[in-house]
Amino acid sequence: MNHVCFPDEAFFASSGFFFLKCWKKGEKGIIIALFKQYKGETAQMNIRQNFNHTIAASFTGSAVQAIINNFAPLLFLTFQASYGISLDRIALLVTINFGVQLFVDLLATKFADLLGYRTCIVIAHICSAAGLIGLAVLPELFADHYIGLVAAIAIYAIGGGLIEVLVSPIVEACPTKRKAATMSLLHSFYCWGHVFVVLVSTAFFSLAGINNWKILAFCWAVIPLVNTFYFMLVPIRRPVGEAEGLSVRKLARVKVFWVMLLLMMCSGACEQAVSQWASTFAEAGLGVTKTIGDLAGPCMFAVLMGLARVFYARFSEKIALERFMFLSGVLCVISYLLISLVPSPVIGLIGCGLCGLSVGILWPGSFSIASREIPLGGTAMFALLALAGDLGCSTGPTFVGFVSGAFNDNLKIGILEAIVFPLLMLLGLFLCVILHRKKEAESV
Numbered sequence: 001m002n003h004v005c006f007p008d009e010a011f012f013a014s015s016g017f018f019f020l021k022c023w024k025k026g027e028k029g030i031i032i033a034l035f036k037q038y039k040g041e042t043a044q045m046n047i048r049q050n051f052n053h054t055i056a057a058s059f060t061g062s063a064v065q066a067i068i069n070n071f072a073p074l075l076f077l078t079f080q081a082s083y084g085i086s087l088d089r090i091a092l093l094v095t096i097n098f099g100v101q102l103f104v105d106l107l108a109t110k111f112a113d114l115l116g117y118r119t120c121i122v123i124a125h126i127c128s129a130a131g132l133i134g135l136a137v138l139p140e141l142f143a144d145h146y147i148g149l150v151a152a153i154a155i156y157a158i159g160g161g162l163i164e165v166l167v168s169p170i171v172e173a174c175p176t177k178r179k180a181a182t183m184s185l186l187h188s189f190y191c192w193g194h195v196f197v198v199l200v201s202t203a204f205f206s207l208a209g210i211n212n213w214k215i216l217a218f219c220w221a222v223i224p225l226v227n228t229f230y231f232m233l234v235p236i237r238r239p240v241g242e243a244e245g246l247s248v249r250k251l252a253r254v255k256v257f258w259v260m261l262l263l264m265m266c267s268g269a270c271e272q273a274v275s276q277w278a279s280t281f282a283e284a285g286l287g288v289t290k291t292i293g294d295l296a297g298p299c300m301f302a303v304l305m306g307l308a309r310v311f312y313a314r315f316s317e318k319i320a321l322e323r324f325m326f327l328s329g330v331l332c333v334i335s336y337l338l339i340s341l342v343p344s345p346v347i348g349l350i351g352c353g354l355c356g357l358s359v360g361i362l363w364p365g366s367f368s369i370a371s372r373e374i375p376l377g378g379t380a381m382f383a384l385l386a387l388a389g390d391l392g393c394s395t396g397p398t399f400v401g402f403v404s405g406a407f408n409d410n411l412k413i414g415i416l417e418a419i420v421f422p423l424l425m426l427l428g429l430f431l432c433v434i435l436h437r438k439k440e441a442e443s444v
Contacts, residue, residue, distance in 0.1 A: 001184065002046075003123030008112070010337050024042055025272055026430055027422065030429055031099050031241075032368065035433040037179075037223060038057065039232055046234055047233045047234060047237060048127050049235055049236075050178070050235070051175055051234075051235055053172040053230070053233070053234040053235075054170065054171075054174055054180065054234040054235055054236060054412050055171055055174055055182065055186075055232045056157035056174070056234075057227060057228075057231050057234050058167040058170050058171045059121070059185070059186060059189040060123075060188060060189075060223070060227045061121065061125070061163045061167045062186055062187070062190045062229060062230075063160075063161050063187040063189050063190065063193030063196065063223070064125065064128050064163060064193070064223055064224045064227060065128075065163045065164060065190060065193070065300075066189075066191070066192075066193030066194040066197060067128075067193060067197050067220050067223065067224075067262070068097075068128050068131060068132065068156040068157070068159065068191045068196075068198075069097065069160060069191075070198070070275070070276075070298065070302075071132070071135075071197055071201065071216075071217070072089075072092075072093065072097075072153065073276050073277070073278075073280070074197075074201050074298070075210075076090050076250050076280045077280055078210055078213060079149065081208075082145075083139065083145040083146065083149070084209055085145075085146055085149075087401060087404060087405050087409045088401055088402055088405035089146060089402020090401065091151065091398050091400070091402060091405070092398070092401075092405075093149060093153055094272075094276050094397040094398055094401065095158075095213060095334075095394050095397075095398040096150055096153050096154060096157065096158070097157045097394075098157070098268075098272070098390050098391075098393040098394030099156035099157075099394050100153075100154050100161060101157050101160050101161035101162070101394075102387055102390040102391055102394060103161070104157070104158055104160075104161025104162055104165070105161055105165055105383055105384075105386045105387035105390055106165065107237060107389055108161065108166070108333070108383055109260050111283065111399065112162075112165065112166065113328070114261050115157060117166055117169070117170060118231065118232070118236050118299070120162055120222065120231060121162065121163070121166050121167075121231050121236075122157070122231050123159075123162065123168070123223070124159040124161075124163045124166065124229050124230055125158075125163075125224040126157060126159070126224075126225075126228055126233065127155055127159035127162070127164070128160065128221075128224040129158075129159075129161030129221040129222075129225045129228070129343065130155050130156070130216075130221075130225040131152050131153065131154075131156020131157070131158075131159060132152075132156055132217050132220050132224070133217065133218060133221045133313065134148075134151060134152030134155055134156075134215035135149070135152040135153070135156075135214075135217045136215075136217040136408070136420070137152075137214075137246075137382045138151050138152045139152075139259075146177065161222070161390070162430070164381075164386050164390070164436070165383055166390075167381060168186065168367075168386075169380065169382065170236055171183060171186050172402050173236075173237050174237075178189060179275050180439060183367075184309050184310070184312055184313030184316065184364055185309075185363065186312055187363065187364045188306045188309040188310050189304045191302045191303070191306030191309060191360070192302075192306050194275075194298065194301075194302035194305075194306075195299055195302045195303050195306065197220070198299040198302065198391050199299060200206075200216075202299070204216050208314065209240075212388075217274070223392075225261075241316045244377050246374070246377055246380065246381065246383070247380065248254045248380050249372070251377065251380060251384070254374060255373060255435060256373045256374065256432065256435045256439075257370075257377075257381070258435075259432050259435060260369065260370040260373070260385060260388075260430045261384065261388040262367060262376070262388075262427075262428040262431075263362075263366040263369070263426065263428045263429065263432065264363070264366050264385045264389040264392065264423065265319040265366075265388045265389065265391050265392035265394055265395070266362075266400040266421050266422070266425035266428060267359065267362035267363045267389060267392060267394065268363070268365050268388075268389040268390060268391065268392025268393035268394075268395075269393070269395050269396030269399075269418070269421040270329075270332050270355075270358075270359050270392075270396065270421045270422050270425060271305070271359040271362070271363065271393070271396070272392070272393040272394075272396045272397045272416065273297060273300065273396030273397050273399065273400050273418040273421060274339065274352060274355045274415065275301055275302075275356070275397075276335075276355075276396075276397035276400075277397060277401070277414075277415070278297035278298040278352050278398055279410055280411065288425075290408070295354070297349060300349070300352060300353040300355060300356065301352050301353060301355060301356035302358070303353075303359040304353050304354070304356040304357035304360065305356035305359060306360070307357070308328075308356075308357050308358075308359075308360025308361050309360045309361065309364060310367070311360075312324070312360070312361050312364065321361075321365055321368060321369065322369070322404055322429055322432065322433055322436075323360055324354035324361055325362060325365045325366075325429055326426065326429050326430075327436055328357075328358045328359070328360070328361050328362060329362070329422050329425045329426040329429060330426070331354060331358035331420040332355060332358035332359060332425070333355065333419060333422045333423065333426075334360075335351045335352070335354040335355035335358055336351070336355065336415060336416065336418065336419045336422065337351075337416075337419070338350065338351030338354065339351035339352060339355070339411075339412070339415050340413070340415045340416035340419075341416065342410045356362040358422075359432040362425065363389060366385070366389075367382070367385065369432060370382075370385055373432075373436065373439075396418060398419055400414035400416070400417075400418050401414065402414075403417045405416075408436070419421075
């Protein structure tokens with residue numbers, strides 16, 4: 001049998017006589033081979049047609065973003081000791097990461113439409129993997145190791161920015177029944193990715209030693225590489241009604257849009273001002289070991305942030321969103337005060353955890369309010385909201401780093417000064433409620 005045409009499903013349904021004849025002639029091996037080939041092809045077709053695979057790939061993409069944002073901060077003190085980098089220059093690494101992501105957010109609405117979502121999301125994962133590998137390789141190629149770190153972070157920041165802009169509309173376009181819950185779970189996978197990074201990294205550092213962190217960087221790069229091939233196979237379609245979205249110029253005329261930008265910026269700042277420095281704060285500021293610091297600092301932060309998002313996904317239909325966000329903002333202020341003013345290390349770590357719980361709803365909640373208040377916002381609105389969020393993610397930890405550096409690397413003072421961000425968040429929520437009531441009054 002020199003050539004075998006692959007039989008489709010109809011062939012199997014209508015050719016029982018052929019199979020019986022082949023079986024009697026002793027051609028059992030051919031039948032088994034054909035069946036195995038059919039099963040493999042069918043599985044591939046399922047990946048190409050089943051949007052559950054698209055959602056799974058997007059969830060993994062959100063976890064990849066967590067890896068590239070949270071692996072390097074676990075090594076800040078290692079960079080400081082190994083490469084002789086001051087704390088304020090390390091703070092610039094955070095600025096570069098989120099600054100590049102911000103720039104990519106700004107450009108994404110143009111080249112995402114030009115190149116297509118699949119091409120851009122694949123490029124995003126390739127850049128993420130290349131940057132993680134570069135984190136281990138590039139510093140050794142430069143006389144100034146800091147330049148190598150900057151280059152690596154800039155590369156994976158391109159991937160992070162693209163992932164942030166693309167995974168939400170990709171999931172939104174999937175034909176799911178509970179889109180709000182699915183979107184909340186998508187954001188929660190960033191948190192679970194963060195937890196996974198901290199747990200695995202802490203276990204690795206304990207077993208292999210912190211000096212072997214470069215091996216772990218290569219290991220983390222495997223996840224975006226695998227997800228690259230996954231995204232090559234899954235079905236991806238464009239959001240329905242995307243062409244009807246408002247232009248940037250029209251968005252700028254909507255008052256509540258500017259309030260949403262403030263909410264997104266403060267959401268990112270409130271989260272990352274503590275998250276990016278949690279490991280360093282726990283180890284240096286509270287005087288605990290790195291293992292305890294990583295587990296009780298960023299890990300507890302991420303777990304509680306993820307639980308807050310899962311809680312909202314479960315009870316979103318019963319929760320008054322603005323009230324829940326306002327209470328979260330108040331809790332965020334309290335957590336900042338606990339971290340910065342209470343001398344007890346235990347209370348400080350509890351403050352880190354409460355901060356994670358408080359900021360969990362802020363980012364996805366701001367997106368939900370924007371969708372409700374500006375239903376025709378479209379891709380441009382979500383890209384600009386992501387840009388504002390990344391601006392906050394860059395501003396918050398950078399502000400903490402520079403203030404701390406001005407006070408002899410005292411992170412407590414830096415975090416205390418950063419309390420301005422949750423206070424602005426509360427102000428933005430108050431303005432949002434006023435504008436919403438005014439809109440309802442005008443519509444009557």
